[in-house]
Amino acid sequence: MVHVYNCHPFASQQIVQVEQEPGLLCSGGGVIFVVATGGCKVEAYSLDQEGCPLLCRFATMGTPRIIQYSAIGDYLVTIEDKNNATYLRAYTNWRYQAEEKSRVGVRMLGHLLRGASQRSVAQMEIIEIPLSERPVAVACCPVTGDLLVACEKTLVLFTLRRESKHNLNQLNPQSSFQNTQPSHSKKAGLGPQQVALCAGYIAVHAELEVLVVKLHSSLDPKTAEELADMNTCVDQGEDPGDFLVLQRHQELLGERARDCGVSVTIEKTGMEETGQYTLSFVLYRRFAPDFFQGCSVEETKLHSLQLHPMFTRNKSMQSPEEPSCVFCFFSLPTTGYLYSLRGGVELLSAYQYPEKVLRAVLTDDLLHVITKSALQCFSVRCAAVAARVEDPYIDTTMRACPPVSLKVCALRMQLFIGLRTMCALGRHVMLLSAADAEPPEEADRATHTRSFMSKKWAGSRPKAPSVTGHGWNLYVVNTVSPITLYHEMVEYSCRYAETHPMGESCRHLLSEAHLILRASLIKPLPTAKGEPRELPEMPTDGEKAQRPTTDAFTDSKAERQVMETAFRENCAQLGDCFSRGNQKDCHLALPYYRMSGLSITEVMSRNRPLPISPCTYGPGFVFYLNHFLLEETDQILSQEAADEIIDIFSQTEPSQLVTVCASPAMADVSPAKVLRRLQHLEQATGISVPLTVTMATMSLRLDDLRRYTELMEKHAEMLLVYGFIEEPRLLLHGGSGGRDTQVRPTQLANQLRKDQPGLLTAAMVALHENNKVQLEQADQVFKELGCEHSLLVDFWEAVLVASTQEAIIQELLFRLAVVYIDRLTSGMAAPSKLLKSTEDLINSCSHYGTLYPWLRILTPASNTGSQQQEALQKLQSLLCGPSMPIGAVQPLLEQLSLGATLWGLSLHVLCATRRGQHGNCIEKLLDHCPQAIIPYANHHLQETYMALWWQKLLPELCNRTRAETENGILLAALKETLLVVANEISPVEFLELMPDDGTALYFLPHLLACSQRQLLA
Structure with missing residues (x-):
């Protein structure tokens, strides 16, 4: 369904003073190119100057049937007929023909002219591009300047190279096509009628079929061959014989498009650069004519195929020359289809036209279509897609944007007489009209259509033919600036709001206004003079005057500031809509209010119900308040604002009063008022630990220590700990932003430090173990409480446990x-x-x-x-x-x-x-505390360390006892050691340990004990 709004996107119109009836139109680079009907002369008019003056005119070598202009490279390509033959030609340096006296050079593609062009003499060049088949359609890439030529069975891609001896970012204007060569060709099992090319995407349509593929380059031949095998489709259609086969509607997206049955193969031309090329299928759609509606086959043909790039300011995810988004548009006479190609293929919008459309052109902001009698304007969803590409986190509680599924709307119908074709460039829409005498049946149909449209669409009177005597005109319709259209949409929405404050139309119009501003704000700013431009440029001498100057750069910044202010206003208006809306979309009030930059008091003032209004606070507004109070901010509300919030939640969500009171923003709330509300809540819902602790906190603020003590004694200590886990902000403020966030203890935490330090420590441990507070934040809290030498150490010990x-x-x-x-x-x-x-x-x-x-x-x-x-x-x-x-x-x-x-x-x-340094320990103990040596040895010199008794301890004791004969501690230690040694080793080994200084008699009892142990064994 298409919404209809009578907005005014068209600001003014002017008539281009062409001498002969135009037959072909195209535009680009601030210029409109016109070819007279059946003529062989191209006229170029400036769109950037008042009155669209003539820039230059030049003759073609044949009668142009199709013309296409590329701003990258500044060349015009034509398909011409002459002497029953069809030619493909490119015209470069055409700006030198302003005086129609400059020399003209003619050459074949890839061959340089001798003399003039090599000496860089200013002259126009006509480049003949030979093809093995008859050309049917052409397309120029708006990003790279490459040229795509569609023949009856083959598509040929010519790559525009950027080379210059002086500047690698520029192309020598005298040899724009010197190195432009046929990169590769593709054979398609689809008879092309129109093609489009943009950033590697190739679109082609026949009468009722559309195919979009993506061209990839690979340096690995093996990988390229694998991809080629995988991505090549083979047409397996059967011979219909004598039967009439009617194809059904079919839509295949992404990888499924390879099952379309269309055969596409890549052929090498021998002039490719290093690397391999492969294709991936992106989109296939087939339509079936609906003969039951009285439509002929001619009336159901596809037209207006277009690949449209969109650039954004955020270049972190892509090359500066790559567009952020690429859109594909094509149309049937009564329905248009807009797809997003990059980042997943998706049908964005289907446009239902009220009557047969002859031509449609997609821009960043709007879709323009023409019928025989009217220029119509529709909204598009390109900005919604681009915004999500630029900011992947846009659909969160921080930022929002209207969805891509938002229903499109028709903004305006401007009536004309006998429209034939159109093209668009920036804020200009060029229309060609020619008033012909209509057959009676056509006149009746047109009259009926206009009668129907006058009821459904608001429009102006049809424009009468020019008084110059001829029945044709070339119009340039100028669209209004985005900020002007935005203001009109806002004014329009206010009228809806007066009658239906919560109606869908008001919100829809504000969303459309939001996307109008988005489309302008996400575009890259033109840079100041001398700075690199965001988009790739290949200027010629004639383009130098079009470069943005410092003044233009300043004007763009000023215009952007105005749009940013309007954008914030729009976010506030959308926040108002969602704050009072239904429960389904109420959560969107939060991100829109955040993007508006309004303070919470300003949001509250916008959401106060009128005294005579029966309405209460909307669910979106309460949702916004909840999230604001859950955040840890440094903003502290005034007592008046805090008390108002208590009143709001008492009416809407009384169960959230504990959470509201725990917010640091509510530090100045009236504690007496809160106590009364909490007592009513306790009577209604019963006792709970967080509720009791909150009441105790309010009693503490009132210096009512007796009441505070009574409330805290209602629950056991462990239950209080669970209560703090449920609502940590009763103890701490600022702990939800990560380990580096500053954390502050509350007044209750200070009181617990004095009265119940064990409860405070247990609560902090519980918060740490439940990831409510980090270790460094807990350190900060205890230091601020002045107990870093006591409770902090107790906290560490408890956490370690x-x-x-x-x-x-x-x-x-x-x-x-x-x-x-x-x-x-x-x-x-x-x-x-x-x-x-x-x-x-x-x-x-x-x-x-x-x-x-x-x-x-x-x-x-x-x-x-x-x-x-x-x-x-x-x-x-x-x-x-x-x-x-x-x-x-x-x-x-x-x-x-x-x-x-x-x-x-x-x-x-x-x-x-x-x-494991037991020998060193034995020496230290014998030196400083020999009475501890035997207990140490009994505890540690076991199992693998048992040998140290006789290898280290016994020799040390013998030496020290001999030196200190009167030392009873050493002597007792020696006796204990000898008993252990005698029980652990054999008599022979024991004898070997005896000293040879004549004191062996001393060791005889231990030797005897050793021998007895051996006998028993």
């Missing part, structure tokens, strides 16, 4: 080791009351190991202060556990003197033991 993430565990082990060492060495004050003792941690956490027995000898409780004792035992427990990385903590222990304190010695020995 609960966490299963290896990275977090290793980070916390190192942090805790640093804290424990600092408390031991620098006298850093430990809290008087610890949440978890060493015994608690050993029993609840596998990372804390049980203290080795010999540590009690080295570090008795009386040797260290009460504040340092827990730190030492926790550090020792970590070193006794399996998880502490010794390599990371070893450098920290170097600051501890080995002999200064026994607890320092214990840490060194623990580290050496974890490294």
Whole structure:
């Protein structure tokens, strides 16, 4: 269905003063080319100047049947008839014919002229392009300037090369086609009537069939052959014989298009550049004539085939010369079809015309079509596709755009008499009209049609033929600027809003206005003089005057600023529509309000219901408020605005009051008012932990500590922790934006630090384990609370107990080791009351190991202060556990003197033991604490380390006992060692261990014990 709106996209029109009746038209580069009916002369008129003055005229070698212009390369290509033969020719440097006295050179494609052209003398050149078949249609690529020629069975592609001795980005105007060669040809089993070429896409249509393929280049011959085999279709149609076969409607998109039955093969011409070419099928559509409607075959032919590129500002995903989008348009007499090709083939719109259309032209902003008596204008969805290509995240809560499926609308019908053909360029639509005497039946049909159209379409009176006496005219109709059309659409929508505030027409018109602005805003800006242009350029001398100057660049920026302001206004208007709309689309109010740049107070003022209006707040507005309050912003609402939000949610969604009150933006809300609303909510829904905690927070704001305590005591501590998991913002603000987001504790968190530090720590651990807060953010919270030396360490210990993430565990082990060492060495004050003792941690956490027995000898409780004792035992427990990385903590222990304190010695020995350096530990203990050597040996010198009893410990004790005969500790240790050794080795081995200094008598009892063990064995 096509919506009809009587907008005015046409601003003015002028008549081009051509001397003879035009027969062919084409445009490009700010110029309109006109060929008189049956003539052999081309006239070029300037569209950029008032009155469309004549630029130049030049003669053709034959009678042009088709003309096509390429702005890239600035050449005009024609299919001409002469002497019953058809020729393909290209005209370059035609601008030199302004005085019609310049020399003209004629040459064959690929052959240079001798003399004049080589000396760069200014002259027009006519290039003869030989073909093996008769040319039927031509097309020029608007992106590269390449030329596609359709013959009866073959398509030939000519590549325009860019070469110059002076500037690689320019093409020598005297030799534009010097290196333009037939790149390759394609044989198609489809009789082409019209072709189109754009950025590698090739479209061709017959009477009722359309085929679009994509040409790929590959440097790998093997890959190219595989793709060629895969992408080649073989026509398997059967011979119809004497039967009349009527084809059915068929649409094949993407990879399915290869099953269309049309044979397409690539043939090499021998003049290709390095590389291979392959084809992929993009789109195939076949139509069947509907004879039951009284239409003849002639009336059902396809026409107006067009491939339209669209460039955007975002070039991160593509080459600067590649268009962001490519669209394919073709039309039947009563229906037009617009497809998007890049990024997946999709039918965007189907245009239903009210009467037979002769010609249609697609632009970025609008679709223009002509009938015999009218110029009609339709909206297009190109901007909606391009916006999504430019911004893949556009359909989110941050940004929005009307969908590509939005129904198209007809904006205007301008009546003319006897329209024949048209072309369009920028904001100009060129029309050729010729008033002929109509047969009676045609006149009746036209009268009936105009009568019907006058009822359905609003239009102006038909234009009478020119008073010059001839019955033809060449019109240039100028369309209005996008900002002007936007304002008219907005004004039009306001009239709908007065009668149907929530009607579809109002929203549809605002969406159309949005796309009109989008189409202009996504285009690349023309750059200032001297800067590189966004689009590829190949200028000639005649194009130099068309380059954007600094003033034009400034004007474009100013115009863009105006459109950006209008764009924000439009987003606000669309936000208003969706905020009051139905539940289905209400979520779109959020992104449109965001794009509008309005503050929340401004949005609230736009959504207040009128005192006399029965309407309440719309679901889209409430959805917007919900999302705004869920975000962590620095914006704090005034008390008046915050209280109004409480009233809004009390009316619409009272269950969301807890979430609303937890928002940092509501910091200045009236706590007394909130308490009253929450009490009503509690009476209606019952008690819940978040609701109770929110009421306690409001009591805290009112300095009612008694009421606060009563409310907090309603629930057990673990239930309160679950409540904080459900609504973390009761404790923290700013924690949802990632690990680098600043986090602030709330007033309730400060109160818990004083009254219930255990609850605060448990809640923070629960939030961390549920990914509500990051480790660094928790550190920041405890530091801001002023308890980084107490509760922060307790938090680390508790997270270490609960966490299963290896990275977090290793980070916390190192942090805790640093804290424990600092408390031991620098006298850093430990809290008087610890949440978890060493015994608690050993029993609840596998990372804390049980203290080795010999540590009690080295570090008795009386040797260290009460504040340092827990730190030492926790550090020792970590070193006794399996998880502490010794390599990371070893450098920290170097600051501890080995002999200064026994607890320092214990840490060194623990580290050496974890490294397997038991011999070194034996020496350290014998040097500083020999009474611990036997407990150490009994615990560690087992299994694989058992041999150290007699290889290391026994020799050391013998030597030290001999040196200190009166040392009872060493002597007792020696006796214990001898007992272990005697039980572990044979008598012969024991004898070998005895010293040869005459003291063997001392070892005889142990030798006897060793012998008795052997006898028993």
